[in-house]
Amino acid sequence: MHPGVLEVTERLRERSSATRQAYLRQMDAAAALPRGRRKLSCGNLAHGMAACGPTDKDRLRMMDEVNVAMVTAYNDMLSAHQPYEGFPEQIRTALRAYGATGQVAGGVPAMCDGVTQGEPGMELSLASRDVIAMGTAIALSHNMFDAALCLGVCDKIVPGLLMGALRFGHLPVVFVPAGPMTSGVPNAEKAAVRQRFAEGKATREELLEVESASYHGPGTCTFYGTANTNQILLEAMGLQLPGASFVHPGTPLRDALTVHAAERAAKLAREGQGQLASILDERALINALVLLLATGGSTNLTLHLVAIGQCAGLQLRWEDMSALSEIVPTLARIYPNGTADINQFQAAGGTAYLFAQLLEAGLLHADVETVAGHGLHLYTREPLVEHGELVWREGPAASLDSTTLRGWREPFLADGGLRLIDGGLGRGVIKVSAVAPEHRKVSAPCRIFHTQEALVAAFEAGELERDLVAVVRFQGPAANGMPELHKLTPYLGVLQDRGFKVALVTDGRMSGASGKVPAAIHVCPEAAAGGPLARLRDGDMVSLDGDLGRLDVAVAPSVWLAREPVEHQEPIRRGWGRELFAFMRGAASPAEEGGSSFTRSLHEADGAPGQ
Known part of the structure; x- marks a missing residue:
C-alpha cells in the first residue's frame, strides 16, 4: 500500500484509540444480549407481530429465524426515493422465500436540497441529518430485529441513516439504493440557462423547461452531487453491494440487486457475521475518503464523514483529508468537475474500474470486511442478470471513455483537488x-x-x-x-x-x-x-x-x-418549522467536527473526552 495512506490511517487509529475502544465495548455488550426479539416478553412480541400474516407470525415465533428491519426514507416528492414505494413488499417476499421475515421498522424524513435551495426550508437541511439518525435509532430500538436494510440515497439521508445505524453496530446493516434517473438535458446546458436567467437573458418559462428536462423522472439526479457521492462511498465502505449504485430503477437488474441485498442481510444475521461495527472501522473510513478525493466528490462529505466517524468512535479530521488529497489522483470527471453525468461514468467503467485502479495503485485498504464478503476486490466486479440469475463479472480492464474516467497512471489531476x-x-x-x-x-x-x-x-x-x-x-x-x-x-x-x-x-x-x-x-x-x-x-x-x-x-x-466582532443579529426564523430546531443549533459542533448536535453526547456515551 501507499505509505501515505498507511500513515494517515495509523494517525486516525491512534487518535481514536480511546473513543473507538469505548464504542466497541458498547457494541460487544449489545451483541452479548439475546439477539433480536429473543428477550422480549410475550406481550412485547405479540405487539411487534400483531399486524403480520399467519406465515410471518409462525416464523417470528421461531426464535432461530431471522427478522430483518427496513428503515425507509421513502417519499414520492424526491425523485431518488420515489422508487422505494414498492421495495418493502418486494423485500418481504424475497425474505419469505429465503425462510426469513422482514418488517418496516420505521420511516425517516427525506428532504430535497434541490427543492429547498435558497428557500427557508434549507435552514433545516443539515439538521435533518441528525433527525434521520435519531429516527433510525428509534426504528431499531424495538429490539425485534437481527439485521437491518437502510433504504436511502440522497444528501443528508444516507449519512443520517448510517449515523443512527452505527449505534446499533452489533447488527448487520446493508444499504439498498434505488438508482439514478436516465439522462436528460446535459448538465452544462442547464447551468448555462441558469446563468442566462441570472443575467435576465432567459425567461422563467425557459428556465423551468430546461430544469424539467434535466430532472425528468424517477431516480437520483444525474450530476455528481452529494447523493451520487454517497453511493460510491457506501461501496467504498463495504456497506452496499458491489456495483449496485448506478443501476436504473424499475429494471430487472435493479430488482435482482434489491432481492439479493435482502438475502444477504438475512444470511449475515444467520451466520453471526457482517456486524456494522466490524465493517466500518478506520480502514473503511479512509477508503471512503480516498473515493471522495479520486472522484472530486461533494464537499458536503467533509462534514458527513467526520460526523459518521464520530458515531463509530473514529476521530477523522480535515487534516486527514488534506494529507490524502496530496497523494490521491483525480480519476473521474463528472459534472460539475466535467461534462459527463453519472450514467456516462457508469458506462465508462463505473465503480468497478475505479476500485480496480485505486487498489492497483495501493491507495485502498483491500483486506477489509464488506457486506458482500471479505476483501475490497469484490468491488472490482459489476453485476448483471444472466439467464435469469444475478451474477457478477470482472469490470472492464480499460476505461471506455477517457474523457470521463481514467486509470491511476494517467489521471486528470495528480491530486484529489x-x-x-x-x-x-x-x-x-x-x-x-x-x-x-x-x-x-x-x-x-x-x-x-x-x-x-x-x-x-x-x-x-x-x-x-x-x-x-x-x-x-x-x-x-x-x-x-x-x-x-x-x-x-x-x-x-x-x-x-x-x-x-x-x-x-x-x-x-x-x-x-x-x-x-x-x-x-x-x-x-x-x-x-x-x-x-x-x-x-x-x-x-x-x-x-x-x-x-x-x-x-x-x-x-x-x-x-x-475591532469588535460584529454580533449576530439573528434573523427572524419563525415559521417553516425552523423554531423547532433552535435546540439543535445551540448544541451544534463546529463544521470541522461535523456540524452535529451529537458530538458532546457521543463522547460522553463512549466514555472518552472529545479529541
Whole structure:
C-alpha cells in the first residue's frame, strides 16, 4: 500500500484509540444480549407481530429465524426515493422465500436540497441529518430485529441513516439504493440557462423547461452531487453491494440487486457475521475518503464523514483529508468537475474500474470486511442478470471513455483537488478540482453579506461589477443551521465570465454540485461564535489561494485586534418549522467536527473526552 495512506490511517487509529475502544465495548455488550426479539416478553412480541400474516407470525415465533428491519426514507416528492414505494413488499417476499421475515421498522424524513435551495426550508437541511439518525435509532430500538436494510440515497439521508445505524453496530446493516434517473438535458446546458436567467437573458418559462428536462423522472439526479457521492462511498465502505449504485430503477437488474441485498442481510444475521461495527472501522473510513478525493466528490462529505466517524468512535479530521488529497489522483470527471453525468461514468467503467485502479495503485485498504464478503476486490466486479440469475463479472480492464474516467497512471489531476484552507480568517475547505487554475487565486476587496438574498439584490443592482471576494457570514451550524448557498453559483459565475476575479468565503456550505467559482467554505470558527469573519469590514482586502490553501486579510494587526466582532443579529426564523430546531443549533459542533448536535453526547456515551 501507499505509505501515505498507511500513515494517515495509523494517525486516525491512534487518535481514536480511546473513543473507538469505548464504542466497541458498547457494541460487544449489545451483541452479548439475546439477539433480536429473543428477550422480549410475550406481550412485547405479540405487539411487534400483531399486524403480520399467519406465515410471518409462525416464523417470528421461531426464535432461530431471522427478522430483518427496513428503515425507509421513502417519499414520492424526491425523485431518488420515489422508487422505494414498492421495495418493502418486494423485500418481504424475497425474505419469505429465503425462510426469513422482514418488517418496516420505521420511516425517516427525506428532504430535497434541490427543492429547498435558497428557500427557508434549507435552514433545516443539515439538521435533518441528525433527525434521520435519531429516527433510525428509534426504528431499531424495538429490539425485534437481527439485521437491518437502510433504504436511502440522497444528501443528508444516507449519512443520517448510517449515523443512527452505527449505534446499533452489533447488527448487520446493508444499504439498498434505488438508482439514478436516465439522462436528460446535459448538465452544462442547464447551468448555462441558469446563468442566462441570472443575467435576465432567459425567461422563467425557459428556465423551468430546461430544469424539467434535466430532472425528468424517477431516480437520483444525474450530476455528481452529494447523493451520487454517497453511493460510491457506501461501496467504498463495504456497506452496499458491489456495483449496485448506478443501476436504473424499475429494471430487472435493479430488482435482482434489491432481492439479493435482502438475502444477504438475512444470511449475515444467520451466520453471526457482517456486524456494522466490524465493517466500518478506520480502514473503511479512509477508503471512503480516498473515493471522495479520486472522484472530486461533494464537499458536503467533509462534514458527513467526520460526523459518521464520530458515531463509530473514529476521530477523522480535515487534516486527514488534506494529507490524502496530496497523494490521491483525480480519476473521474463528472459534472460539475466535467461534462459527463453519472450514467456516462457508469458506462465508462463505473465503480468497478475505479476500485480496480485505486487498489492497483495501493491507495485502498483491500483486506477489509464488506457486506458482500471479505476483501475490497469484490468491488472490482459489476453485476448483471444472466439467464435469469444475478451474477457478477470482472469490470472492464480499460476505461471506455477517457474523457470521463481514467486509470491511476494517467489521471486528470495528480491530486484529489480538496484543500484545507487556513489563515487569518480561520480554517475551512475548498474544492479546486472543478476550478480552472487561473481562477484559483483571488485577491480583492470584500463585500460582506448576511443573507443570500442580499447578495442577489446587490448583483441585480449592478453593485458587484468588479474584482470581488463575496463574504456571506452567519451561515454556520450555530447561526442558522448551515444552509447550502448554491443559489449564488449562477450570479458569481456570471461575474467570473465577465472577466472579474471572483471568490466566495463563507462559514456556510455550498452544494455538492458547485463548481467553477473558488469558494472557501465551512470556515471555522463561524462568525456567530466570534470567529474572524465577524471582524471583517466591507472593503478589506481578502486573499484566497486555493492552491496553497490560504485565506488571509490585509489589515494591520493593531487595527484588526481593535475591532469588535460584529454580533449576530439573528434573523427572524419563525415559521417553516425552523423554531423547532433552535435546540439543535445551540448544541451544534463546529463544521470541522461535523456540524452535529451529537458530538458532546457521543463522547460522553463512549466514555472518552472529545479529541
